[in-house]
Amino acid sequence: MKKIIGSLFFLAISICSCNSQPSNIQTPTDTLPIHIQRFDKALLAYIETQDTTLEKELLKEYPAMLDIVGKGILNLQSPEISGFFDQVIAYYSEPTLKNLYKDAVREYDHVTDIENQLGKGFAFLKVNFPNMQIPACYMHVSGFNQNVLAADSLLSLSIDKYMGEAYPLYQDFFYDYQRIKMQRTLAAADYLAGWLMSEYPFEGNENILLDRMIYEGKIKYIVHLALPEITPAQLMGYQEKDYEWCVANELTLWNTIIQRKHLYTPDQITTSKYLDDKPCTFLSDETPGNIGTWIGWQIVSSYMKENNASLQTLMQQQNAQEFLSQAKYKP
Template sequence: MIQPEKTSKYAVVVSLLTLCFIACNGKASEISNHSSNPIVTIERFDKGLPSYVQETDSAQIFLFIDKYTPFFPVYCRHILGLGDAPSFQKGLKMFLSNEAISQLYADTETKFSNDTVWITELQNAFLRYNELFAPQKRPRILTHISGLNQSIVTIDTTLLSVSLDCYLGENYPLYEQRYYNYERNLHESNRIPIDVVEVWLRTLYPYQSQRNALLDRMIYEGKILYCLSQIFPRTNEYVLLGYSDKQAQWCKENEAEIWKQLIGKKHLFNTESMLINKYIEPAPFVSVLHQDAPGRLGRWIGLQIIKAYANEKKKEAIEIIETTDNGGEILSASKYNG
């Protein structure tokens, strides 16, 4: 019997209110890195913050707070835990003067002053989204430094902010203290567009299942991945999941056996949250299945079911994401059998 290892949930989504997104089929559109009218723009809140904490002009202080409302109070109160104060300047000064935070700020600026590929990819993703699902809402996008807190933060269906210090690369020294080995590859800057769109999807289309069985959750995760694959048509499903080539190959070779085990162990309709998390959350392996089964395997199986369902029913991505999270109903209609 394989004993479960300690795992840490990958902090991608911290939806403080609500959020949104949708996906696509069809020819992918692209924009250049120098587009004069990008579909989304990125506002560098993190770059303006150091100047703000030194500001003494009350009018300029008010302008900064107003410019970044409603994110500013959420950042100060909920992300940094600075309590409640009108300007938060004292608490922010202490935060920015911390040695580790100063290093994060410097390293983030160095990294992202030259790394702009993720911006182009994110703009391309929202261009495809806009063309195929217009007139759907797009978020206002900011960047911030969280001190390795949540990677993506959203506020209702209007604003999303990326914690750039969470994307400095899997070999960044401070990550050894913060993330497990199997999580670090999810913290490369090329993950930002994928994570942003995933968060947008999850907020627009939250998980809804009264039964909340493993199969229901797998179906929901499969729907999210399917839509991501439409938004990022050149990115294969294993990259979306953060799988290595070895993990991808194991999934391909063992799909039938995985399905057989899920049925044989009577896990599909199990509603225990601990068991569901073992199949869905990042982990070194799925301890209740096999030591070579990669974490998040339930998400991958959910995607295979949804792909079969989309093919069987000739459904577009927008129709897929709007379907019920009733796993039994979708599974039956998909005719999936491993």
């Protein structure tokens, strides 16, 4: 099993920057919706009725989902072990979680919009990564646990993390800068990002900022090309004014990172600050969170313009220092 991957108007310069598409990037001619298999609904029916006859049906219809949910959320090794379903019921019967579960299934009763987006997004990935397998897509509820679950041919999204930033329960658990990403409009984008990360796992040094920012920037770059209707600000989880601030201050941000010698210093704590959703107030009071990913996205855009590379080449280039040199990034 692969590693578990733990939502309209902008400055013209920002749109131009992020939408430029090198000629080596392919565009699909035909797209069909991706059917989402509703493991979330099937499991809720079992939890609410506690009908043991449904256990065999779940094992028959969703063996891989039971396995990955058991390992990724419940810390259980196999759905075949004695007491597996008892622990599933115990976990999901907690009153707050059970109400959240029912709210999520009600909110996502129909998912045609997401299936259509996934069809377009995965068609884009397939034409640019011909050897990439398209996964079977599911939905689950994790109780604010694992957001995206990925296995060899399976991808599932935890829909309780996409209830809209005004969802009442979120007010007790999440900050404003976290809730802005918890929207239906970002569900398809997170499916695609989760699969890209599963197919192309990070191979750099976790403690080196340049390694992390380029990797995260690659993911944002590709997802935006696959789903261009999701604006750069939405994809970053920014308010429009915050995105525009980044564009206006790109040179200052880059110079600050260089001057502080943060780009190559193997300092996990410092590097994490650049990738955290929490506002990067250690740089300035106005700097939004995850600024490392945003700058990484700009570096990737520059690399693609300079090299007219295919997306396969983009993801295969693992040397961050060489990548930066070839990008000729000049904010």
